[in-house]
Amino acid sequence: MSTQAPAPPPGAAPEPAEPEPRTDLRDPRSWLPSVKVTAGAFVIALVIGAFVIAFSDDDVIESLSYFGSYPWDFFTRSADAVWSSYSALVRGSVGSSNAIASTLNRSAPLICAGLGVTLAFRAGLFNIGAQGQLIVGAICAGYVGFTWDLPPVLHLVVALIAGLLGGAVWGAITGFLKARTGAHEVITTIMFNYLAASILIFALGHDTFQRPGSDNALSPKVDDSATFGKPLGDGFPVHTGVVLAILAGFAVWWLLERSTWGFELRAVGANADASRTAGMSVAKVYTLAMLFAGLLAGLAATMQVLGNQNSLSPTLPGSIGFDAITVALLGRATPLGTVLAGLLFGAMSVGGVAMQASAGTPKELTDVLQALIVLFVAAPALVKGMLRIRETGGGSTVMAKGWGS
């Protein structure tokens, strides 16, 4: 640690606590254990899920009552139930071009919001505020989308920028509070979630945000000129916002791994005190990290408002802002991991609908499956124990700074 004067310029700080050994994708040893554990978590969750499916199926339960005399019934019926559920899950999420498009559309906001959480994680901040940032972004993008009258493309760009700015401002406020006053970001972001939700409901109670001639808490539709198009038509109805989500993944990767500022960010995330000593502005990193986190949540909002749904309503964001935290955790706070985890969650969500629609599996079961996967991924030691994987490494989970920092 070079503390002697003059303090080196931030970017050139000589190895102050490089957060982790540089992962080299060409070397399988660096990522194989991690992939193994994740896959293991997935398999264990599917197995437990199979039991849950079997034992929540009426036919299976019925066959249990005469298990003694016809045990085979129980097994065939369980296999039927599990097979029909899981095949529906796969068919519904990736089984057709339509299904793949739905999966991509539903993954896009999860990926963007998840990237926001990931970015903040790497700076040592636990961003619970994706939901609020997303709501504010949605209000801004939606307002521009349905009140302003602009030519196509330009309208979309302006609405997109409005959404990004809305989310960025909302995120930056909490980052600024953390940097300047030390207010813990977990508390401020949670409170800002409530604030944003209330602002949305307040707005929807007023004529500006309601459809003419209606008192329903539902905004007008966003103009066609401000929506992400579906250039591939009805056969593959994926909207162009999905491309932005993937680009955002690249941008975050570049920012974190290749840019000077990303280096600072990771350094602050690893050890804020050392970074400050090394001459970095921790306050600036916190504020900017939350600003970008909010920007990404705002991007997620535009996927919803300008891509998927097209009008504002009180329950618009669903649980995306919170699922984003899970997505980021599951992705181990890496951009690539977050994108993959977002795709997985999108697929589970879309496939879950198919499970309900064709196999009659209750929606709660997909939630159970998701929760199990996350649980096992978050507890690598458990998976290693169950599968008797002996390697070390790859088990690191995401760490945000605790209350003391």
Add this chain to the structure above:
Amino acid sequence: MKKTARMALVAGCAALVLTACGDRDDSSGSSAPDEETTSAAPTEATTEASPTEATGNPDFKACMVSDSGGFDDKGFNQTALKGQTDAGAQFGIQTAQVESTGDDQYADNINQLVQQNCNEITTVGFLLGDATLAAAKKNPDVDFAIVDFAYDKAPKNLKGLVYATDQPSYLAGYLAAGMSESGIVGTFGGLPIPTVTIFMEGFRQGVEKYNEDNGAEVQLLGWDGKDGSFTEDFEDKTKGQSVGEQLIGQGADILFPVAGPAGLGGLQAAKDAGAKAIWVDTDGFESTEYGDILLTSVAKGMDVSVTEAIKESIDGTFSNELFNGTLENGGVGLAPYHDFDSVIPQELKDKIEELKAGIIDGSITITPAAG
């Protein structure tokens, strides 16, 4: 490993012992116990028509998409689902349903059901209005019915189902005013949207009517005809409970929560304080665990109208004509008094019957809420 094997052996033996006494019921189907707690809960087995009913219309498939409240909301979505389940039992059709968890999913979920070859799709709630309209235009061969939403101009295969819930709420308001001992009754809503405030406004006018008729001064908290108390949420029971406690704290002894599952918190608050309540959407005596404090419920006959819409679709008489549930056609109504049947004075009951007749014949009109 040895230990694992031993455990498995023990478990296996236990399972054999525990289950050996049962025997296979060859008339498979209906005997499976329903796991869900409430009577109107979805029976998951409904996706496949039970063999006993296969004589009905096994090729017809009726489907349903909930709004983000979910089918277990003890109100709105659940009642609509009951209509579908009833239709499944009555007409021997296949049914399927999908729960939505966010507003961005509606179009996807409807689309998913279209791909499952549903003949009729019921969507629940105004939030699905746009998605349903778009799907109806895109799939002219599928009949769509939407609960709580009316279109200015619906396509041929799209039917709106709306309910004049202000009529039974008016009766409920009169009843509440008549039964209040403190002279103060309270109401609160989920969100200030028309499908909620219509209940509150009807209730308010019922209370006023009571005051007019009897020279009483029963006060209504939580709604003044323009604005009132709202939980801003349909799901969070704790919010309903805190709003309920506030109203009780101001002296209300009868609550009328119009907030879906969040309203259950209001019932809890009433129960804790020894107050009474009136439930909405379904007969709360049957659908909630607070039957002992419920004077009655303002029932919205979503089940009946959904069943009816499905029937029309099966019969091929489906039209885009709006269904408007009123006291007259039984689309809305006041649920039985149950435990309070012996407590409510006969005079009051008679008066409510009289008002009901008045509303039906048009001599009493309820004006819509302002704003």
